[in-house]
Amino acid sequence: MAGVNGSRDAASKTKESRGRETGVVVDGVGKTYGGSGSGESASVRALDDVSFAVERGEFVCLVGPSGCGKTTLFRIIAGLIDATDGTVRLGGMPVTGPTTDMGVVFQEYHLFPWLTVEENIRFGLDRTDRSMADKDDRVTEMLELVGLTDFRDAYPKTLSGGMKQRVAIARALAVDPELLLMDEPFGAVDAQTREMLQRELLDVWQSTGKTVLFVTHDVSEAVTLADRIVVMAAEPGRVRDVVDVDVDRPRERGDPAFGKHVAHVRDLIGAGE
Ligand SMILES: Nc1ncnc2c1ncn2[C@@H]1O[C@H](COP(=O)(O)OP(=O)(O)OP(=O)(O)O)[C@@H](O)[C@H]1O
Numbered sequence: 001m002a003g004v005n006g007s008r009d010a011a012s013k014t015k016e017s018r019g020r021e022t023g024v025v026v027d028g029v030g031k032t033y034g035g036s037g038s039g040e041s042a043s044v045r046a047l048d049d050v051s052f053a054v055e056r057g058e059f060v061c062l063v064g065p066s067g068c069g070k071t072t073l074f075r076i077i078a079g080l081i082d083a084t085d086g087t088v089r090l091g092g093m094p095v096t097g098p099t100t101d102m103g104v105v106f107q108e109y110h111l112f113p114w115l116t117v118e119e120n121i122r123f124g125l126d127r128t129d130r131s132m133a134d135k136d137d138r139v140t141e142m143l144e145l146v147g148l149t150d151f152r153d154a155y156p157k158t159l160s161g162g163m164k165q166r167v168a169i170a171r172a173l174a175v176d177p178e179l180l181l182m183d184e185p186f187g188a189v190d191a192q193t194r195e196m197l198q199r200e201l202l203d204v205w206q207s208t209g210k211t212v213l214f215v216t217h218d219v220s221e222a223v224t225l226a227d228r229i230v231v232m233a234a235e236p237g238r239v240r241d242v243v244d245v246d247v248d249r250p251r252e253r254g255d256p257a258f259g260k261h262v263a264h265v266r267d268l269i270g271a272g273e
Pocket residue numbers: 033034044045046064065066067068069070071072073217237
């Protein structure tokens with residue numbers, strides 16, 4: 001099991017080795033919340049000098065203890081909040097706000113309850129200049145991809161949690177983003193559905209070749225899914241290590257190599273607590 005240093009080197013290596021930078025590069029990102037200067041509110045250093053790169057087509061999971069800044073980092077990468085220091089680049093371009101180059105999936109689905117499954121998937125497409133026929137084809141393709149063709153006209157409230165999350169994934173992928181960015185997407189479903197969604201997500205990833213950055217607090221989930229795992233430490237949030245998951249897919253939880261990776265990542269998370 002190779003531990004790779006998640007330093008600035010990782011960010012620059014990607015750039016150098018490929019000429020043109022692809023995938024995602026998180027470069028020296030820091031975030032300080034609050035601190036009014038009047039002494040009324042103390043500042044919190046949520047992230048400090050976080051650097052790592054996700055290569056194009058790679059599946060990377062981000063794990064760490066509660067409060068290590070996973071949500072903060074996710075929001076910075078998604079362009080929802082600004083970093084205090086450093087930059088995030090996608091395909092070599094700085095991320096300065098939300099962009100259709102990223103499909104974002106949250107734990108809480110965020111579907112529009114007044115729209116059908118089809119209309120939810122079509123939502124982002126309607127903000128592009130694709131032709132109507134192209135949009136129709138894309139929606140049909142996405143419904144097939146996530147196995148919801150028969151639920152095209154259903155409303156979200158009639159769907160199970162797992163089905164809602166499939167709609168959210170289809171909606172995120174519909175505009176053909178470079179990056180699929182996911183924040184604890186399977187955190188609200190039962191264990192059996194979670195395992196099914198994990199298998200389905202791997203199928204989607206393998207068939208689309210998308211770059212995926214997936215935040216989870218579940219180490220087994222990270223070892224099931226990822227090519228590499230970025231392990232964070234808290235106070236301040238920083239990269240402790242980056243672990244290669246060199247276990248063949250499909251991965252079995254009973255496989256000793258799987259267990260070894262889980263134990264290693266748990267040790268890294270526990271170190272220093
Ligand atoms: N809006 C905010 N204002 C001030 N402090 C914040 C804010 N959001 C987060 N923090 C602080 O920043 C640190 C990182 O929080 P964050 O929610 O990003 O961590 P996390 O790893 O996602 O935690 P969890 O796994 O518990 O959700 C924590 O100390 C938190 O209290």
